Amino acid sequence: MYHYIVNPSSGDRSFDGIASKLKAKLRQLGIDGPFDKTIDVKDTAKITHAAIRSGAQTIVAVGGDKTVNEVITAVNESGKSSTSIGIIPLGHRNTLAGQVGITDWQHATELLAARRLRSFRLMDVNDYSFIQSCEIQMPNDDSLDSLIEVDGSYRVKAPMSRCRISNTRLSNPHLSDELLVQIYGGQPEPGLFDRLVGRSRDERDISQLHARVIALELPADVTAQVDGRPIVDRHFRIRLSQKPVRIISARYDNGDNI
Amino acid sequence: MAKKSPIQPDTADTIISRDLRIKGNLSSDNDIWIDGVVEGDVTTQGNISVGESGKILGGVSATEIRVSGTIHGDINAVESTVCDSTAEIDGDIHSPRLSVESGAVISGRIDMGRSETNEEE
Known part of the structure; x- marks a missing residue:
């Protein structure tokens, strides 16, 4: 089960422009799931922990580097090492998405469906x-x-x-x-x-x-x-x-x- | 003509630039390039190059060692040691192969016998 976390204020509010296309694409690939929008950084942790408790196996950060970092931190804090993290890059700063080979949101959806996993050790x-x-x-x-x-x-x-x-x-x-x-x-x-x-x-x-x-x-x-x-x-x-x-x-x- | 160094500053895994000063023992599995100052022993499974501005106040152990700068300590090379014309070494050199350019200053004993590990092989 996939759970999507969106920072609606990331970048130039680019999520609003693609929301319906993105959700349709996820449905088509059979990986749709609930979308939650965050207001501040504490929301990301609350939403992530609740999603994991309700059985989400993959938490997907929809946004830029800051959103991805918030999701990774929250998954790490949950202590649930079996939970995977996905990235759908939006906005201007998508360095991490680029480093793991994700080019844009369309490419990201295909990778989410293919579910190729890489493990990294976090740094504190x-x-x-x-x-x-x-x-x-x-x-x-x-x-x-x-x-x-x-x-x-x-x-x-x-x-x-x-x-x-x-x-x-x-x-x-x-x-x-x-x-x-x-x-x-x-x-x-x-x-x-x-x-x-x-x-x-x-x-x-x-x-x-x-x-x-x-x-x-x-x-x-x-x-x-x-x-x-x-x-x-x-x-x-x-x-x-x-x-x-x-x-x-x-x-x-x-x-x-x- | 001087032989090419086994490593170059842009390909070394660990690079100590001119302004850096290290106190303590530096150990690594990879190639090290030193242009700064290390006050301690430097040990690696890879190669070491000491640039002209580089200075090591301690022993050096590596597979191949090239010295253009200064080493105040013993050198232990598994394969070879090259001392460029600007090299200043105050210590013993243990290395199966050794090349010394004219102008290099070495104060110490030179032992080109195989190490015990190599003899066992």
Whole structure:
């Protein structure tokens, strides 16, 4: 049984424009189910938990990255590891859908019917879960010295303008779940003019580490974008969660595309 | 002419850039490129390249090791070690194969005998 969760305010209210076509397509494929609209983030958890209690085996996030993150977090909190997660991308930010090979809402419906599952381990940052990326940007591109403890075995000190943490397995299904930590050094990010004339950041200014758990201590409060959700803090503990989530995607776990 | 490094900065799995300073032991299963400073031992099942600005204050163990920077510690290579003309090594080198370019500075013993593990094989 499928249960669909829609954030009606995501993107440019694009759900209203396709709602009837989407529901018809789902009926045609035999995977229709109840649609619930959310008002705020707490609704997603309430709706997801209620749907799982009433027997839903697949919770489908209809919206952008933020909606997907809310659904994934809620399914993870429910502790029901057999529940699968589907994605129907709508709105502007659909990075995760792209990473699991979903091109648009029509493609998503076909994948939901085909039910190809990939397991990923979530990542936890402080009290939040995420699947895609945690991106910490220093204010005004100031390169402040930051301290990162990696796997409890070594400490990294560096002037950092940006730090991005993601799961290596998301971009390459052949790799194991691991934190990929990319540290952008003191060099300022290329501006619009630089990008227009083809100037990019010196790759030698980017460090790359692999880890299972990292702790960041920053000199000031900063905003981390966690799958599109902002978190403000100066201490971040990021680790691979023990719990996997199962996402319906365009690739099997062995990497074959469909 | 210098041989090509077994790894390149854009293909290495772990990259320590110039501004990075690491305190503690770094271990990995994959290739490591070091342009920054590591105060501790570096161990990997893959290969290690130490760039000209790279500095390791500790021992280094890997399959293939290429040094263009500085190492203050012992080097243990399973297969080979290459010291470029800018290399500065203060420590012993244990490596079945060794190539040293003119200009490299090595202060320590060099042992090109097979390791015990290799002899058993």
